[in-house]
Amino acid sequence: MTAKPEILKLTQVTNSRLFHIEAMDLRFSNGVERRYERLRTGGLGAVMIVAINEQDEVLLIREYAAGLEDYVLTLPKGLIDPGEDMMTAANRELQEEAGFAARQLSHVRQLTAAPNYMGHRLEVILARDLYPSKLEGDEPEPLEVIPWPMSRLPELFTQAAFSEGRAIAALCLVQQLQTRVEPPLVSRETASI
């Protein structure tokens, strides 16, 4: 295991309303020195919600993404507010963005977006046992909610509009969990022994 580089200096480079850019002077264990830039993260992180209804459909949302200048398909997500834990934040965002609340919430795993230059962390939360419940969010327009069968994920993953790596990863991870908890397949022949 290589020792972590030594952080020689952190310098605030520039700020905007949303972004905080920091320079990081590093000395690697082999003596090489480098300056990296990164987006500093304040805040408590974010949540992304895989909400699955009784028909085994996942609730997708269609929203405008300023980075791509287009509407995209993705999963409900948002920042954890001060005073909230991740489950509370997930249930609030689900109500704001998809119009549902969940009686069952469980943590799947933490994902990062671009760890080389961003510290942003996102918690994937699986939401089950849904019931209609709407909270007002800060969306400029109502989001379209699209229930998508979990059995048709391979088709979803080929859609150009469903491009967010963390959303594809979140659904893969949940699918993997579901495969694991199902009882092993037993053929009729074996079962009858």
Added chain:
Amino acid sequence: MTAKPEILKLTQVTNSRLFHIEAMDLRFSNGVERRYERLRTGGLGAVMIVAINEQDEVLLIREYAAGLEDYVLTLPKGLIDPGEDMMTAANRELQEEAGFAARQLSHVRQLTAAPNYMGHRLEVILARDLYPSKLEGDEPEPLEVIPWPMSRLPELFTQAAFSEGRAIAALCLVQQLQTRVEPPLVSRETASI
């Protein structure tokens, strides 16, 4: 389908060596106006390489991620340089970061990192038929290369160090492709008919 918001104005907010922050004044089709901030992307995009060897192992790299201030496990990746197409860039990055070149390269799909506030696009490239070939990259220290069996992806996806959403997504997509091209399973009983 909702009409896209009208872009009223784009304003350059601030710049650093690596980042370009832009404000975007939008009017949504319902009349609501909002100012969003986003990272502007220059350049030609980036590539992420799923390189699979003859033992059906994917080549992971272990590198320092400044955003997380820690070493992470991820896939080889990098920017497309001027004059390169995505396949050339993928084969160069693979040689720089993993010490292998590929005789077979194919495009899997485009992924985004955080489309709400970043325009960054990443092309996932599947690399097969590998042979040893090393190019000097700009890494401050040699990267550790870790071959990981494709049959053990579920275990990889639980590793805290393998957290990058786009890398998990890339491996899921390749796994899905591999499942698709394999001949359907035929039981002995059916085959003997």
